[in-house]
Amino acid sequence: xxxxxxxxxxxxxxxxxxxxxxxxxxxxxxxxxxxxxxxxxxxxxxxxxxxxxxxxxxxxxxxxxxxxxxxxxxxxxxxxxxxxxxxxxxxxxxxxxxxxxxxxxxxxxxxxx
Amino acid sequence: xxxxxxxxxxxxxxxxxxxxxxxxxxxxxxxxxxxxxxxxxxxxxxxxxxxxxxxxxxxxxxxxxxxxxxxxxxxxxxxxxxxxxxxxxxxxxxxxxxxxxxxxxxxxxxxxxxxx
Numbered sequence: 001x002x003x004x005x006x007x008x009x010x011x012x013x014x015x016x017x018x019x020x021x022x023x024x025x026x027x028x029x030x031x032x033x034x035x036x037x038x039x040x041x042x043x044x045x046x047x048x049x050x051x052x053x054x055x056x057x058x059x060x061x062x063x064x065x066x067x068x069x070x071x072x073x074x075x076x077x078x079x080x081x082x083x084x085x086x087x088x089x090x091x092x093x094x095x096x097x098x099x100x101x102x103x104x105x106x107x108x109x110x111x112x113x
Numbered sequence: 114x115x116x117x118x119x120x121x122x123x124x125x126x127x128x129x130x131x132x133x134x135x136x137x138x139x140x141x142x143x144x145x146x147x148x149x150x151x152x153x154x155x156x157x158x159x160x161x162x163x164x165x166x167x168x169x170x171x172x173x174x175x176x177x178x179x180x181x182x183x184x185x186x187x188x189x190x191x192x193x194x195x196x197x198x199x200x201x202x203x204x205x206x207x208x209x210x211x212x213x214x215x216x217x218x219x220x221x222x223x224x225x226x227x228x229x
Binding site: 031032033035037042043044045046047050052091095096097098099100101103105106 | 222
């Protein structure tokens with residue numbers, strides 16, 4: 001069975017702090033894809049990143065970075081120097097072979113001014 | 114480029130009424146997905162279309178729900194009759210071919226449905 005676990009239900013940080021959102025996945029497939037989406041208070045789901053199982057290189061995009069570790073089945077997301085605009089619910093998702101995405105339950109991030 | 118467009122953004126209706134949600138996928142995308150998001154169940158895939166044909170409707174809750182895709186640029190999700198437990202945010206998403214090996218699902222802004 002495939003599963004995505006986001007154990008952190010809610011995280012609160014003060015602006016400019018760094019924060020890491022955890023994502024642990026389960027799959028028996030050797031080829032799979034991992035995603036992060038952001039859902040701001042306005043409600044839309046915004047695509048952030050896509051990573052395939054053969055590419056374990058970490059990725060950095062501005063203040064955002066992602067750490068993919070197959071050994072621990074984790075795909076964690078770090079925001080450096082957080083800002084109030086980063087406040088949102090963040091979802092991790094897993095897909096392998098088919099069109100179906102398995103979403104985690106999301107982590108609500110609150111960045112306080 | 115325009116993203117996925119959904120209408121209406123908010124819908125409030127009374128139990129028993131028919132509700133129609135609309136979606137325009139990103140131009141050139143051949144796959145379309147309808148999702149439902151609730152606090153209790155998270156994001157659930159309701160139905161998946163590829164080239165306007167329904168491929169997987171196993172997530173459709175019951176016969177009160179139906180979805181159509183008459184052409185490549187338009188899809189509807191209909192609930193008839195609606196019930197309070199249908200209250201949720203309904204998302205439409207699209208991708209090029211529906212395979213995670215080649216593309217990504219992009220989501221619309223969602224329709225927040227409230228059934229009184």
